[in-house]
Amino acid sequence: MAEQSHAPAAATPVLDVVDERLTRQSRWRRMLSRPDLGAFAGAVLVFIFFAITAGNTGMFASDGVLNWLTVTAQLMIIGTGAALLMIGGEFDLSVGSMIGFTGMVIAIPTIYFGLPIGLSVVLAFVLAMAIGALNGFIIVRTRLPSFIVTLASLYMLRGLTIALSILFTNRTIVSGLKQYSSGSFVAQLFAAKLFPGFFQWLADNGIINKLPNSQPAVPGIPMLLLWALVIAVIGHIVLTKTRIGNWIFASGGDANAARNVGVPVSAVKISLFMVTAFCATVFSACQVFEFGSAASDRGLLKEFEAIIAAVIGGCLLTGGYGSVIGACLGALIFGVVQMGILFTGAPSDWFQVFLGAMLLIAVLFNSTIRRRVTGER
C-alpha cells in the first residue's frame, strides 16, 4: 500500500523517530484499509436491494435462507481456494472440470468396480491433488501463464470425464450411489444434516416454518455449510497469521523479489494449486453425496464463479492483494444475487442480464468505497 513517508528531512536527524513502517495505525484506519471492506459494503447493498424487492416472497424464511446459503457455501469452498491462489499470483481455470471429474472418480469405482466408497473418496482427493500439483509444476517449470495451462486442463479433465464415463458405464450420468453410501462414514462427512433435533425444536416452537406433515421446513444444517466455514477459517488464519501467508502475499506481489529473500515461491505456488484442487473435490464430494449421482456436466463454468467471488471480495487480478474473508463475502453476494433474482420473479430470459448488472454494480460500489476510504487515486 502506497503510504506517503512522513519521515522528517534528512538534514534534521531526530534520534527517537520510529521507522514509519512500524508506526501503529489507529484501529479505525486499519479497518478501513482492509481489502474486504468494499465487499462488506456490497453485501449490505445487496441485502437492502432484496429486502425491498423480495422481502415478502419467502426469501428470508428459513427454507429460503437455506437455499441461498447453500449456493453461497458451495461458492465459498471454491472461492477460498481461488482467492488464495489469486493472491499467490496465479489462476486455476480447471476448477469446474475438476468438480465433474472427481465426482466421477467417486461414483464409477464404487458402483462398477466394487471399491469401498471411502476408498473412492480418498482416491478422488489424491488424484485431484496430484493433478493440481502437476498443473502447478508445469506452470512453475515452464513459466507459462497459468491461464493457458489450466485452460488446457479444463478441456482435458472435462473430456476425460465424458470419455471415461462412457467407456466404463456407457452413460454420462452415473446414479444409484445412495445404496452404496447410505450410512457410511463418508456420506455422513459430506452430506449429513446437523442438529435435526434443534431444528425440530425450533419448528415446534414456531420459530421456523413447519411442513404440513409436522416436519420442520429446514431439517438441519447441511455439512456443506460446515465445510465452507472450516475451509474459510483455516484459509483466513493461514493467510493472515502464519509465515506461509506472508509467503503467499510475497509470491503474488513480486515472485523474483520473494525468491531473492528466500521465499520458496515454487513450492508455495504448487501447494496453492493443490489447495484449489482439494477445494474442488470437497465441492464435488458434497454434491455427489447429496444427490447420490455424478454427471459429466457438473461444475460447468464454476471456475469463473470462483474467480468472480474472489474479485468481488477485493482480490487483485495481478496478485499480491486480497483476503479470504473478502472472497467469502463475494461468494455471499454472488449466491444471494443468483438465487435472489429468482425470488423477485424477474423474467428468466433476462436473468443473466440482471445477474451481470448486479455483479457489476456490486463490484463498482465495492471498489469505489475502497478507494474513498483508503485515499487511493
Place this chain on the structure above:
Amino acid sequence: MKSTVLRNVLIAASILAAATVTTTTSFAAERFVFVSHAPDSDSWWNVIKNALKNAEHDMGVTVEYRNPPTGDIADMARIIQQATASNPDGLVTTIADFDVLQSAVQGAVAKGIPVITVNSGTAEQSKKLGALMHIGQPEYDAGKGAGERAKAAGVTKFLCVNHYITNAASVERCQGYADGLGVPLGGQMLDSGIDPTEVYNKVKAFLASHPDTNGILTLGPNSADPVIKYLRDTGSASKFKSVISFDLDSDISQAIKDGIMDAAIDQQPYLQGYLPIVLLTQYVRYGVIPANNINTGPGFVTKDNIALVEKLAGEYR
C-alpha cells in the same frame, strides 16, 4: 468525481430495484413456477415458453419459467428448492434425473405445493415423487416406434445423433430405436455436442468411418438441423433408407417436404407447457384434476400431414 460514481451506482441499483418491484406486483393472481432442465442454448423450449405465455393470458395467472443456464441438473435441484421456498401456488418440473431431483421435488410436495411433472421422466417416477400427474411422451416407446418404422424401411445399421447425452431420456430414445430395429445399440450412438458446427463435423466423421450406415435418428432440432445440412451439402439423402428426427422446427418440416427426412416424432410440446398450467389453475381454484397421466406424443409428422404443421413450426408446434 468519486462521489458521483458512488451516486450513479446507487441510482442504478434503485432503478433496478424499482423495475423488479413493478414486475412482481403487477399481478395478484395465482403464481406458478415452471422449471425445465434445458440449457439457455436449447431453442426447442421456445414453443413451451410461448405455450406458457398463452396459458398465462388465458387463465389470468402468472407463470415464471426457470432453467439452469448451463443445463446442470444439480443447479436445477437448487432452482426447485428456491421455487419451493418462494411459496408458489403450483410447480411444474421435468424429471431430467430422478435421483438428483428426488429430494427437491419431494420437498415441494411435502410443503403442500401441487406438482405436475412434464416432458422428461416416466409416469412411475412422477408417481414416486408424489406429483399429481405426468404430461409427456414416453421416451422409450417413442424411440421404439421410430425404430419399427425404420425396420419397415429396411434399415440395418444406424446412427443415433445424441446432442444431450447427459440426459437419461435421450439415451432411452436411442435404446428404444435400436430395440425397435432389433439390433444392439453398441457404438451407434454419437455424443454430438450442441454446437451446430461440431454436430455437423462429428456426423460427417462418423458416416465416413461407417459407410454401411443406412438409417439416422436425430433427437431434436439441435442435432437434426446440422444433419439436414449435411444431407443437402453432400446430396446423399437417397443413401439412407430412413431419416427420422424427434421434434420439429422449420428446417425439419422443410426437409420432410423435400423428401430428405422421412418423419418427425412430434411430442407436441405446446401441450406440455399449456396443459399443466391450465390443470393446476383448475386444481387450485376448484380442486379438480384428471385421474390419468397424459401422453402428448408420439405423433408422427410425415409428408402427408406436414402442410398443417409447417405454418406453426418453431412457434406453437
